[in-house]
Amino acid sequence: MTAQPSAGRRRGRLTVYLGAAPGVGKTFAMLDEAERRRTRGTDVVVGLVETHGRAGTAAKLGDLEVVPRRAVDHRGATLTELDVDAVLARAPEVVLVDELAHTNAPGSAHPKRWQDVHVLLDAGIDVVTTVNVQHLASLTDDVEAITGARQRETVPDQVVRDADQIQLVDLSPQQLRRRLAHGNVYRPEQIDASLGRYFREGNLTALRELALLWLADRVDDALTRYRADHDIAGTWPARERVVVAVTGGDESETLLRRAARIVQRAAGSELLAVHVLPTDGLPAAPPAAIAAQRALVEALDGTFHTVVGEDVPSAVVDFARGVNATMIVVGVSRHSRWRQALLGSSSAEIARLSGAIDVHLVTHEHARRGARRAARPSSLSARRRAVGWAVALLAPVTLTLGLLALGSADDSLSTELLLFLAGVVAVALVGGRRPSVAAAVASFLCLNWFFTEPTGRLTIAEPENALALVVFVLVAVAVASVVDLAARRSEQAYRARAEASTLAALSRSVLSGEDTALAVVERLATTFGLEEVRLEHRADERAAWDVVASTRRGPGTGSRDVTEVRVDDTRRLVLVGRPLPAGDRQVLEAFGSQTAIVLEHRRLREQAAAATELEHAEATRTALLAAVSHDLRTPLTAIRTAVDGLAAPDVDLDPEDTDALTATIQESTGRLERLIDNLLDLSRLQTGSVRPVLRATSLEEVVPLAVEPWLADVVLDVPEDLPLVRTDGGLLERTVANLVSNAVRHSPAGVRVAASATGTEVEVRVVDTGPGVPDDRKGSMFQPFQRLDDTGTGLGLGLAVADGLARAVGATVTAEDTPGGGLTMLVTVPRADAPEGRP
Missing domain, CATH: 3.30.565.10 (Histidine kinase-like ATPase, C-terminal domain)
Known part of the structure; x- marks a missing residue:
């Protein structure tokens, strides 16, 4: 009999008493809660309470109604478990169920007690239960590292997190050890061993901290849900969260380390780094720098986040509010004072928008030195730039000669301005910004000399003509800049797409199992059209480079340029072939970083496979030793006993006893022979002999x-x-x-x-x-x-x-x-x- 929740039935409420350690009194607290509810008129029954032979706990049950347990026979023993069907038939308002992480006896309807509790909750019955922090599944490894004891019975964290109420039951380590010494937790014969092992003061302190931190995370989740449900946009500084605005510049490392020191001052604080991408999705900082700063954040036990935003200060503040941050760490602007006066600074804007969030301004060695701008290479080919310069020189001259030949010198200036502007735009489309600016200046001179009164001189008689020429130059330069910017953005988009495609191909090779060193170099050679690619390795900085994998695509017809890309301190990629442009080199840096990840993934997978084999061998060895110690000893013991009986000088055996002992020897010897034969056969099979x-x-x-x-x-x-x-x-x-x-x-x-x-x-x-x-x-x-x-x-x-x-x-x-x-x-x-x- 199991209950199915109906559409109109209220689901029961779950209350969990979370113990920081065994013996802190969570069952007592649960029984106190039951007594309080009963005095208020609530129908409360005891589904299952484990007293563990403690008289105080048994007395605490008082006159509470107890639902009889269900008896289960297992291997000749009778076990008792929670009788879910009996509780459902009784249909109380509240039921007490102790030890939520308990594993039910074989033959039960559910393998775990928390699954029984879910059945009761679905039936609309409120459940009050208990569990110790060491039984939470996510903390199993941590508890084993602290106490040396592996917990076999666990409950999924989400089961406890979903509880309507969690009450922490805690005692100081000194108080708990006194309770244990007084015999209030375990039997007298267990006290000394428990005090010297699991219940050491350091263990109890660590378990207490685990419980507090786990509960703090759960409370923080509840706070986040409450703020979202009630549309609360402001931050509630219930926990220190420090957000660092990372630009990818050289100062970011200083900011991250300073923020990490701030976080370390308060236990339980969090470090979050945020990097803002432009809305066009193109990187505003070198990918290698961002990857290095991401690794630094992870090394400082923080988390790295990337968001997209048109306005960097607004994006940073919005992110900080979304994570309920208490402080934003930003650096002093790298721009000079005059540029800050004209355009403002991101740090000042963040401080203005932050509201209740504190802003910590950090100075650094790059402050106010001006953002370093590397010489920006042209996005256009050399041939196209040469054509652009040629058109920039010929277009104004050709237009001037053509207009003069057509007798347009006396016409309105507007026609000439439009024609020359069209020529400047054409130059911008062909050759980019610089040739188009030169064409604009040349066009201005031609218009002024040949088509603006008085002609033949670089003077302008009419003010409107002067304004028209100035506007012409400004529009021509603006158009040229826009065309050049569009070309550069197109080139960046192409590079980003090429990088994404290359890295995606490498990722696909990982997923398909082709992440060998040879697959990496072949992928690189194919992608970039290289003649030869080598992956080299060395043991340390003074050792020579050894080739791990290489590929050749045949003799090249062009220059044999050699490019080196460092994967890490002990590995590098050597690329031989055509000279690679700067854009390709940037993609190669990202490819090198991804290659390091691929090779590390392969190394870890090989180690995992080797560890699995060792684990299997160790399990086989352990099982063999355990089995052999019993199964070989049993026939040997029988043989020894029979031989001793036959050889005893002071024992006169009749023929019947002698035959029985002889038969025992024969039977045990045959059994021993079969065991040894099986062991030998298994050994031969496993070794392939x-x-x-x-x-x-x-x-x-x-x-x-x-x-x-x-x-x-x-x-x-x-x-x-x-x-x-x-x-x-x-x-x-x-x-x-x-x-x-x-x-x-x-x-x-x-x-x-x-x-x-x-x-x-x-x-x-x-x-x-x-x-x-x-x-x-x-x-x-x-x-x-x-x-x-x-x-x-x-x-x-x-x-x-x-x-x-x-x-x-x-x-x-x-x-x-x-x-x-x-x-x-x-x-x-x-x-x-x-x-x-x-x-």
Whole structure:
């Protein structure tokens, strides 16, 4: 019986008492809350409270109604769990459920108690529960690092975060240790060990801090939701958050380090760096500088954010308000005083817009020195610039001669101005800003000399003509600047697109598994059309460079220019081929940074694969030692006991006792021999030292020998007319023997071994009528050390060895359910007369 929430039913409220450590009194606090609610007339019952034998906790239950627990039988023991169905039938207003992270006994409706709690909440019942901070899933590794104890029972953080109310239950480490010493937490025999291990003062202090920080994050989330729900735009300085405005300039490192020192003064503070991109999406700072500052922020335990905004100060302030920041750190402007007086400064504008957010202005060595502007290369080719200069010189002269030939000197000046302006625009389109400015000046002189009264002199008689010529020059220069800016922006957009395409291709190669060193250099050579690309590595700064991977695309026809791109301190890319323009070099720097990430990702993946193999080997070794220590010792102990009994000089054994001891020795020796054989076979399989000899073999020579030790328990059905199989008879015999041994052990009613032939195969079936194997375990039953029962006997190697030996001889072993109950192991062996290439 489970409850399903209906559309009109109110979901129950969840109250969690979060303990900073075991024994702080969270169950007491939960019972106090239950008593308070009951005195107010609320219907409260106890679904489950763990007293752990503490008299004080049991007495605290008082006369609260307790719902009987549900009894569960597991491995001969009776366990008690929360009876969800009984609580639903009782339908109280509030139910107490202790230990939220508890794992339910096998056979329960849900594996975890918090899932039971969700059923009660869906039914509209309020739940009051408890959990310790060490059981939160996200803190498992931290708690293990602090206490040395791994928590096996955990609850997802989100389950607790979604609670309607969280109440922290806390005690100082000294108080908790006193409670423990007085016997209020554990039994007397556990006190000394607990005080010296888990409950050390340092451990308790660290757990207390973990609980406070985790709860502070949850409270901060609730504050953010409240501000959003109530449209509160202003900041509430409940927690120190320092936002640093990062420009990508040289001063940004100074700002970040200063902000980090500010953050370190108050525990729990956060450092957030924000970089504003223009709305056109084109980078305003070198990508390498931004990447370096991002790495610095992460090294300082901060977070790096990129936002897009038309106005940098407004974008920074909006971001700070959005994250509820308490301070913005900005640097003194790099621009000179006269430029600040004319255009203002971003830092001053941020201070004006910040409102209640503090602004911390940091000086630096680059302050007021003027923003360094590198010589900006032209976006146009040399040929196009040369054509532009030629047109700039010829266009004014050609227009002048043409107008004079047409007799336009006496016409209105407006016609000449429009024609010359069109010529300047044409020059700007062809050659860019500088040729067009020169064309504008030349056009001004021609207009003044030939078409403005008085002609033949550089004087202007009419004021309106003077104004027209000045406006002409200004418009011509403005148009030229706009055309040049558009060309540069187009070039930047092209470069950004090329960079994004290149890095995206590299990322795709990572996702597709092609992130080898050779794939990186081949991608680079293809993208940039290079003759040769090498990835080189060296052990340290004084060592020589060694080639890790290289690619050649054939002899080049042009210059063999060599470009070096540093990936990191120990790796570099060497590019041989055409000279690369500055724009390509910038993309290469980004490509080098991405290459470092790719290679590091590959190295980490290789280490993870190696670690997985080591972990698997270690798990196998551990399981082997644990199993061998028991399963080899048991027959050895039986043999030793029997031998001691036979060899005892003062004991007179009758023939019946002697036979019994001898049989014990024989049985234990056989068992020990089988264990050792399985271990040896598994070792041979894992090391690849099994060398099968495949030849035509009759199953009549193999199967009877395999089942001989269990003839009394086996019904054998192997027809005489079966075709020959292509196999190694000895290894196939060991395969069938292991399967029969396993079947006999699990099927008291006996085992049937039958064989039959198909067109290309012969099938051997080992059929038992035992308990069978669940479907979810059939996939892992052939792994080493997988016991199919709970008897605790055997190493769990029989099926693993059988499967490995079968694969070695070209056969397969699969598991099927026996009709009516049990397990059938099917061994499929290829026929000797089957065509080559078929099973």
